[in-house]
Amino acid sequence: MTEAPKIELRDVHKAFGPKVVLDGLSLTVGKGESVVVIGGSGTGKSVMLKCVLGLLVPEKGSIKVDGQEVLGMDPAEREEVLRKFGMLFQGSALFDSLPVWENVAFGLIQGRRMERTKARDKAIEKLAQVGLGPEVGELSPAELSGGMQKRVALARAIAAEPEIIFFDEPTTGLDPIMADVINNLIIKCVRELGASALSITHDMASARKIADRIAMIYKGKIVWQGPTKTIDQSGNPYVDQFIHGRAEGPIKMEVKV
Amino acid sequence: MLDFLATIGRVIIAFLVTTGRLSLFTAQAVGHCVRPPFFFRLILRQMVEIGYYSLPVVGLTTIFSGMVLALQSYTGFARFSAEGAVATVVVLSMTRELGPVLAGLMVAGRIGAAMAAEIGTMRVTEQIDALTTLSTNPMKYLVAPRLIAGLTMLPILVLVGDIIGIFGGYLISVYKLGFNAATYITKTFEYLETIDVVSGLVKAAVFGFLVTLMGCYHGYHSKGGAQGVGAATTNAVVSASILILVFNYFITELFFSR
Numbered sequence: 001m002t003e004a005p006k007i008e009l010r011d012v013h014k015a016f017g018p019k020v021v022l023d024g025l026s027l028t029v030g031k032g033e034s035v036v037v038i039g040g041s042g043t044g045k046s047v048m049l050k051c052v053l054g055l056l057v058p059e060k061g062s063i064k065v066d067g068q069e070v071l072g073m074d075p076a077e078r079e080e081v082l083r084k085f086g087m088l089f090q091g092s093a094l095f096d097s098l099p100v101w102e103n104v105a106f107g108l109i110q111g112r113r114m115e116r117t118k119a120r121d122k123a124i125e126k127l128a129q130v131g132l133g134p135e136v137g138e139l140s141p142a143e144l145s146g147g148m149q150k151r152v153a154l155a156r157a158i159a160a161e162p163e164i165i166f167f168d169e170p171t172t173g174l175d176p177i178m179a180d181v182i183n184n185l186i187i188k189c190v191r192e193l194g195a196s197a198l199s200i201t202h203d204m205a206s207a208r209k210i211a212d213r214i215a216m217i218y219k220g221k222i223v224w225q226g227p228t229k230t231i232d233q234s235g236n237p238y239v240d241q242f243i244h245g246r247a248e249g250p251i252k253m254e255v256k257v
Numbered sequence: 258m259l260d261f262l263a264t265i266g267r268v269i270i271a272f273l274v275t276t277g278r279l280s281l282f283t284a285q286a287v288g289h290c291v292r293p294p295f296f297f298r299l300i301l302r303q304m305v306e307i308g309y310y311s312l313p314v315v316g317l318t319t320i321f322s323g324m325v326l327a328l329q330s331y332t333g334f335a336r337f338s339a340e341g342a343v344a345t346v347v348v349l350s351m352t353r354e355l356g357p358v359l360a361g362l363m364v365a366g367r368i369g370a371a372m373a374a375e376i377g378t379m380r381v382t383e384q385i386d387a388l389t390t391l392s393t394n395p396m397k398y399l400v401a402p403r404l405i406a407g408l409t410m411l412p413i414l415v416l417v418g419d420i421i422g423i424f425g426g427y428l429i430s431v432y433k434l435g436f437n438a439a440t441y442i443t444k445t446f447e448y449l450e451t452i453d454v455v456s457g458l459v460k461a462a463v464f465g466f467l468v469t470l471m472g473c474y475h476g477y478h479s480k481g482g483a484q485g486v487g488a489a490t491t492n493a494v495v496s497a498s499i500l501i502l503v504f505n506y507f508i509t510e511l512f513f514s515r
Contacts, residue, residue, distance in 0.1 A: 055386050075394075082392050093387040095379075111392030156391075 004067030006031050006164055006196040007052060012061035014047055014220075021047045022058065023220035029164075034190060034197040036211035037222075038204070038242060040251065044220040045200035046090075049166050052198075053085065054078050065164070083111065086162035086195075090169040092153040094141035100152050101127070101137030107160045126155040129192075130185050147178035151185065158189045165190060167199035171206045183209045204243050216242060218251065282474050289394070289401040296402050303406030307368050307465070308413055314367055315360045319418040322355050323347060323425025331434050343436070344444035347426035352453045353513075356419040357411075358505055361464030364411060365497040369472040372403055373493035376476025377486035385477070400473045404466060411465025412458040419457065456512040463508060464501050471497040 005028040014022040021044045029035045039045050050056040052063055054070065063070050065081055073081065086107075094103050102109070104126050105119035114122070124134045130151040141149060150170065157165055170186060171179035183206050190197045190210075201207050207214055208228055215225035216239050224236040231243060241249030330346040376399055379385050388395045423445060430436040472493045479489035 050386070053386075053390055055389060079392055079394075082390060085390060087387070087390040089383045089387055091382055093383040095384055095387070097375075106393070107391035110398065160391075 003031060004064070005029060006033070006066060007198060008062070008064040008067075009048070009052065010062040010064075012048070012051060012058045012063060014044075014051060014056060014058045021220055022051070022061075024061070025217070025221055027215055027222055027225070029196050029198050031196055032194055034187075034199070034210055034212045035215060036199045036201060036207040036213075036228075037215045037217050038202060038207050039200075039217035040202060040242070043217050045217055046168060048217070049087075049168060049198070049200060053082065053087065053166070083160070084163045085166065086157035086160065086164070087166040088150070088153050088157045088168065088170055090172055092141075092146075092149040094149055094152060094156070096141055098141075099137065100139050100141060100144070103141060103152060104137070104155045104159050106156065112160065123155070123159065126159045127152070129158070129189065130155045131181075147174055147181070150174065150178075150182050154182070154185055154189065158193060161193055162195060163193075164196045164198070165193075167197065167201075167210075169201055169203075170199060170210075171201065171203045176205075179203065179206060180209075186210050202242075278478070279474060282477070283470060285396055286400045286404055286470065286473065289397040290404050294397075296398060299398070299402035300405050303402050304410050306371075307364065307406050307469075308410035311360075311364050311367055311410075311414055312417065314363045315414050315418045316421050318359045318363050319351070319356060319422035320425040322359055323351060323422035323427075324429045326350055326355070326422075327426035327429040327434070331430070340434075341444065343430055343434075344426070344441050345448045347430075348423055348445045348449050349453055351422040351426070352419050352449070352457045353509075354457075354505075356415045356422055357457045357460035357464060358501065360411065360415045360418045360461065361468065361501045361505075362498055364407075364414070364465070365468045365471075365494055365501065368407070369468045369493045369497045370490045372469060372472030373476040373479070373489045374486055376400075376473055377479035377489040380477060380479050381482055381485060395477075400477065403469045403473055407465035407469030408462050409465070411468075412461040415457060415461035416454075419454070452512065456508065459512075460505060460508050463504055467500045467504065468497045471500065 007029040009025055009027045012022050012025045013020070025044065025048060027035070027037070037045055037048065047056060051058050052065070052070075058071065061071070065084065068081070070078065070081055095106065098106070101120055101123040104123035105114075108114040108119040108122060109116060124137055127134065127137055132148065132151055132155070136144070136148070136152075141152065144152065167186060170182055174182060186197070187210055197210070199207075199210060208231070211228045213225060214228050214231050215222050216236070217223070218238050224234055224239045226234060231239060234240065237250050241251050326347050327343055330343050331340055334340050334342055379399070385395045385399070388398055427441055427445070430441050431438045475489040475493040475496070479485045
C-alpha cells in the first residue's frame with residue numbers, strides 16, 4: 001500500500017464575493033518533501049495556505065492531512081490536526097506584547113501546556129538553532145531588525161517540532177544576503193526535523209534553493225509543477241514568463257494609469 | 258423608486274448581518290468566559306489595565322462632577338429654599354447615574370479604544386492567525402480575559418468613583434457653601450438605600466461588559482491596515498458610548514419604574 005501524501009488538496013474552490021481566488025486548485029505534498037508554490041501577487045497563494053490551516057473555509061473541494069479529511073472537522077479535531085503544523089508568516093507576526101523567548105515558546109506553553117521554565121529552555125535552544133544568542137530572548141520583537149524577526153519567527157515555527165511547516169514569503173523584504181541566510185536556515189531546520197514543507201514565494205532564488213518540487217499558481221489553479229531542476233525547461237509559457245520576470249507573455253498584469 | 262427601495266433593503270440587510278455577527282461573537286465569547294481553561298495571568302493583566310490604570314481618569318471625572326453637582330443643586334435649590342437637599346441629591350445622583358455612566362464613558366474612551374487598536378493591529382499583522390496556528394483559540398486568549406476583567410473591574414471602579422464624587426460634593430458644600438460637616442454626612446446617608454448603590458454597580462458591570470465587547474468585536478473584525486484599525490477604534494468608542502446610554506435607560510427602568 002502506498003503512503004498517503006502529507007497534504008492533499010483536490011479541486012479546492014474559494015471566492016470572496018464575485019472574486020474567485022482558488023478555482024479548482026489541486027496539489028500534494030509528500031512526506032519529507034519541500035514544495036514551493038510560485039506565482040504573482042493576488043493569485044491565491046496565501047489563501048491556499050489559509051484554507052489548509054482552517055483560517056479560511058473553501059466552498060468546494062477536499063483537503064486531506066495524512067489522509068484525513070480536514071474540511072468539516074469540529075474545532076477540537078481541527079486543533080489536534082493543527083498541532084502537526086508550524087507556520088512562518090510573511091510579516092513574521094510576532095506578538096508585540098511578549099518578549100522574544102515567550103514568542104518562541106508560545107505554542108509550547110499555551111498549546112501544549114509545557115511548564116514555563118522548561119519552555120524557556122527550549123526557546124533558547126531553538127533561538128540558538130537559528131543563530132540567535134540567549135540575550136535576544138529577553139528583547140521585545142520591536143527591538144529586532146527585519147532579518148532577526150524572521151529568524152525568531154522561524155524558531156517559533158519549529159519550536160514544537162512540527163511534522164509540516166508552511167513558509168509564507170519567507171524572504172520578502174530582506175536583503176539578498178539575509179534572504180540566503182534564511183533560506184539556509186529553512187533547509188537546515190526542515191532537514192533536522194524531517195518535516196514536510198510547503199512554501200509560497202515569488203522570489204525565484206529562494207524557490208530554487210529550498211524546493212524539491214516547484215508548482216506554479218495562476219488565477220487560482222496550478223498551471224505547472226515539476227522537480228526544481230526542470231523548471232528552466234518547463235516549456236510552460238506562464239512559468240517561462242514568471243521566472244524570467246518578463247512583462248510580455250500570457251500573464252497579464254492589471255495596471256491602471 | 259426602485260433605487261430608493263434597494264437602498265433601504267441594503268441598509269436593513271447590513272444591519273441584520275452586523276446584528277447576527279455581533280450576536281454570534283457575543284455567544285462565542287461568553288462561552289469561552291465560562292469554559293476552562295482560563296488564562297489567569299492575562300485576566301489579571303487586563304484587570305490591572307482596566308481597574309488600576311483607569312483610576313486617575315475616573316477619579317478626576319467623578320470628583321469634579323460631585324463638586325459641580327453640589328454647586329449647581331445649591332444655587333438651584335436656593336430658589337425655593339431647599340438647600341438642605343444638596344447632600345441627598347449629590348449621593349443619589351452619583352450612585353445611581355453619574356458614577357456608572359461617567360466611569361463607563363471614560364473607560365470606553367480609554368480601554369475600548371485601546372482594545373480595538375491592539376486587537377485590530379494583531380488582526381492586520383496576522384498575529385491572530387498566528388495564535389490559531391499555535392493551537393491557541395484567539396477568542397479564549399484575547400477576548401475572554403478582557404470581558405471577564407471589564408465585567409468585574411468596572412463595578413469596583415464605580416464604587417471608588419462614587420466615594421470620590423460624594424467626597425467632591427462634601428468638599429464644596431462644607432468648605433465653600435458653609436454646610437456643617439457632621440450634618441452633611443448625616444444627610445448623605447439619611448436617604449441612601451442599598452438599591453441605589455446596587456443598581457449603580459449592576460449598571461457598571463453591564464457597561465464594563467459592553468465596553469470590552471465593543472473593543473474586542475471591532476478590533477477582531479478590522480481589516481485594511483492602519484485605516485481599518487483607526488475605523489475599528491472609532492467604531493468601538495462610538496458604539497460603546499451609545500450602548501451605555503441606551504442600556505442605562507433600560508436598567509434604570511428595570512430598577513426604578515413603578
